[in-house]
Amino acid sequence: MRKPFIAGNWKMNTDRRGAVGLATGLAQELRDIETVDIAVCPPFVYLDAVAGALNSSNIALGAQDVYFEPNGAFTGEISCAMLKDVGCTYAIVGHSERRHKIGETDELINKKISAAISSGLLPILCVGELLEQRQADKTEAVVTTQIKAGLAGLHSDKVLAVTVAYEPVWAIGTGVTATAEQAQEVHAMIRGLLADMYDQSVAGQIRIQYGGSAKPANTAELMACGDVDGLLVGGASLKVDDFAAMIKTVA
Numbered sequence: 001m002r003k004p005f006i007a008g009n010w011k012m013n014t015d016r017r018g019a020v021g022l023a024t025g026l027a028q029e030l031r032d033i034e035t036v037d038i039a040v041c042p043p044f045v046y047l048d049a050v051a052g053a054l055n056s057s058n059i060a061l062g063a064q065d066v067y068f069e070p071n072g073a074f075t076g077e078i079s080c081a082m083l084k085d086v087g088c089t090y091a092i093v094g095h096s097e098r099r100h101k102i103g104e105t106d107e108l109i110n111k112k113i114s115a116a117i118s119s120g121l122l123p124i125l126c127v128g129e130l131l132e133q134r135q136a137d138k139t140e141a142v143v144t145t146q147i148k149a150g151l152a153g154l155h156s157d158k159v160l161a162v163t164v165a166y167e168p169v170w171a172i173g174t175g176v177t178a179t180a181e182q183a184q185e186v187h188a189m190i191r192g193l194l195a196d197m198y199d200q201s202v203a204g205q206i207r208i209q210y211g212g213s214a215k216p217a218n219t220a221e222l223m224a225c226g227d228v229d230g231l232l233v234g235g236a237s238l239k240v241d242d243f244a245a246m247i248k249t250v251a
């Protein structure tokens with residue numbers, strides 16, 4: 001049985017005060033939730049402050065990215081050890097905004113996934129097709145390539161550390177959500193792919209989140225799909241009431 005996992009991606013939003021306030025409000029609102037794994041991913045510079053606000057709560061801390069090298073001359077980058085040092089459990093890797101706006105490649109994403117797992121971080125590997133790729137019937141091909149490349153070289157004992165987030169790019173931050181049928185179709189395809197790459201047992205244990213304009217109003221419908229194990233939430237994770245309502249719906 002896969003425990004639902006809901007994570008909030010705050011992107012490049014909040015300031016120190018807002019980040020601490022959001023974390024404090026969520027910790028208070030969600031203190032009784034035991035049946036859902038919860039994480040928030042603030043901007044790097046507020047991780048430490050948010051870690052303090054989440055102290056001894058049931059909400060884990062995640063980063064929005066990580067670099068694969070352990071240390072050295074990599075100006076602007078943040079290592080796995082640094083993230084662990086400030087209390088991170090998770091790291092988002094390969095978010096579509098990093099793939100398409102910053103230019104991250106599958107090869108780089110694979111290095112980040114491997115480094116995160118080796119250091120004990122739990123990576124959330126984001127995959128998903130652009131609108132034109134969906135319209136050209138390329139969703140399966142695109143997502144398959146991203147997953148095979150992202151997980152290249154990882155054996156089954158390591159891959160169990162990964163959460164996959166299926167995030168159709170056309171649904172991220174647009175207010176357009178994939179229908180439950182569209183989400184389930186791709187999630188089931190991803191699980192089948194993981195079974196081919198590893199085995200049924202591994203595929204049955206890996207959690208697959210949906211992301212793309214998830215909000216309180218569509219949470220129940222998305223989470224009712226057999227292969228949707230959680231949500232990666234952007235905009236709606238910036239409001240205590242909305243994010244808490246989604247988690248309570250799932251719980």
Ligand code: PEP
Binds near residue numbers: 172211236
């Ligand atoms: C995201 O940032 O991963 C995301 C899904 O954003 P939104 O919920 O705002 O579409």
